Amino acid sequence: xxxxxxxxxxxxxxxxxxxxxxxxxxxxxxxxxxxxxxxxxxxxxxxxxxxxxxxxxxxxxxxxxxxxxxxxxxxxxxxxxxxxxxxxxxxxxxxxxxxxxxxxxxxxxxxxxxxxxxxxxxxxxxxxxxxxxxxxxxxxxxxxxxxxxxxxxxxxxxxxxxxxxxxxxxxxxxxxxxxxxxxxxxxxxxxxxxxxxxxxxxxxxxxxxxxxxxxxxxxxxxxxxxxxxxxxxxxxxxxxxxxxxxxxxxxxxxxxxx
Numbered sequence: 001x002x003x004x005x006x007x008x009x010x011x012x013x014x015x016x017x018x019x020x021x022x023x024x025x026x027x028x029x030x031x032x033x034x035x036x037x038x039x040x041x042x043x044x045x046x047x048x049x050x051x052x053x054x055x056x057x058x059x060x061x062x063x064x065x066x067x068x069x070x071x072x073x074x075x076x077x078x079x080x081x082x083x084x085x086x087x088x089x090x091x092x093x094x095x096x097x098x099x100x101x102x103x104x105x106x107x108x109x110x111x112x113x114x115x116x117x118x119x120x121x122x123x124x125x126x127x128x129x130x131x132x133x134x135x136x137x138x139x140x141x142x143x144x145x146x147x148x149x150x151x152x153x154x155x156x157x158x159x160x161x162x163x164x165x166x167x168x169x170x171x172x173x174x175x176x177x178x179x180x181x182x183x184x185x186x187x188x189x190x191x192x193x194x195x196x197x198x199x200x201x202x203x204x205x206x207x208x209x210x211x212x213x214x215x216x217x218x219x220x221x222x223x224x225x226x227x228x229x230x231x232x233x234x235x236x237x238x239x240x241x242x243x244x245x246x247x248x249x250x251x252x253x254x255x256x257x258x
Contacts, residue, residue, distance in 0.1 A: 006050065009097060010040045011079045016094040018051045019083075019179060020140040022147055023061065023236040026051045039101045054080065060145075060239040087177035091137040092130050138177050139163040145235035146184035152206060152232055153223075155186045162190040166244040168252075179238035192224060199253040200245050206230050209254045 006014075017036055018026070027033070028044035033051070037044040053072045055061045057080050083090050142163035149156045164185045167175060175181040185193060192198045192212075199207045206227040212220060213228075250256050 006073070006075065008075065008079070010042070011050070011075055012090065012094045013040060013098055014047060014050045015054055015079050015083060016091070016098070016137075017047075018054045019238075020137065020144055021051070022144045023055065026055065035102075036098075039098070050076075055237075058237050060235060060237045063239075084178070087175070088134060088173070091177050092133050095133045095137065134177055138179070138182060141177075141179040141238065142182035142235075143184050145179055145182075145237045146233065147236060149184065149233065150186040150189060151184055151235070152189045152227055152230070153186050154233070160186050162187055164190040164193055166240060167247050168194075171247075175244070180241045181244050182238070183232070183240060184235075188223070193248075194252075196248075196252040196254040196257070198224070198227060199249045200232060200240070201249070202242055202245065204232050204234060204240070204245075206232060207249070207253070207255075211254055 013036060017032060021030065021032065026048055028048040030044075030048070033047050034044045037047045040047075053076055056072050057077060143158070143161060148158060148161070150161060155161065162185050164183045165176075166181050166183060169176050172181070183193070189198070197209050197212050199209075201207055206229065208225060208228040212224055215221075
């Protein structure tokens with residue numbers, strides 16, 4: 001795949017990786033960047049530079065005064081727009097492309113597939129594989145954007161963190177894998193958010209339901225009620241879109257359904 005000009009496939013692979021790495025790790029010493037560089041026949045410096053070019057297109061980056069590297073090409077912008085118009089299709093296709101180039105690698109997903117019953121063949125196995133690819137992409141994209149910390153509590157233990165959908169998976173197919181439709185939450189905060197016991201205001205502050213406020217259980221009083229009015233920690237990239245937040249507040253929040 002080596003050439004002086006970046007191909008569309010190379011850029012798709014680069015943007016796919018950009019989505020899944022914390023902003024602070026977009027450098028040539030990162031093992032994942034080195035590995036992708038080997039797969040596509042480019043230097044680690046060139047791949048790292050391309051990732052920072054993508055950062056210059058990210059409003060969540062530029063709105064904070066960070067600029068990334070100028071010089072994003074027309075094709076860079078096309079890749080950006082294509083992913084944003086069809087996250088699900090491109091996330092799957094690009095991961096499968098990466099796997100086809102990296103034939104010796106055994107990923108966690110590959111190991112998981114070995115646990116699928118042998119009679120799960122053909123189309124069923126394909127569906128299971130693609131589902132795992134989608135879940136893995138969304139989780140990595142959301143958690144890396146939030147620096148691996150719950151945006152409400154600050155918890156950083158990865159085994160207790162969830163890439164939580166703002167608009168549920170079943171309600172918006174087009175944005176199932178859109179990182180801007182995700183929040184990094186602890187398992188308990190994810191559950192409360194999913195059940196509409198808490199939501200977020202347009203200025204990105206936590207709103208606690210009246211039902212929770214009436215609950216006098218010690219855990220609720222000590223852990224959940226103090227969230228009222230607290231600003232969430234915003235992500236480095238892929239800031240939650242206000243229309244998704246408004247949907248959750250209007251459709252899922254318990255106080256809005258009464």
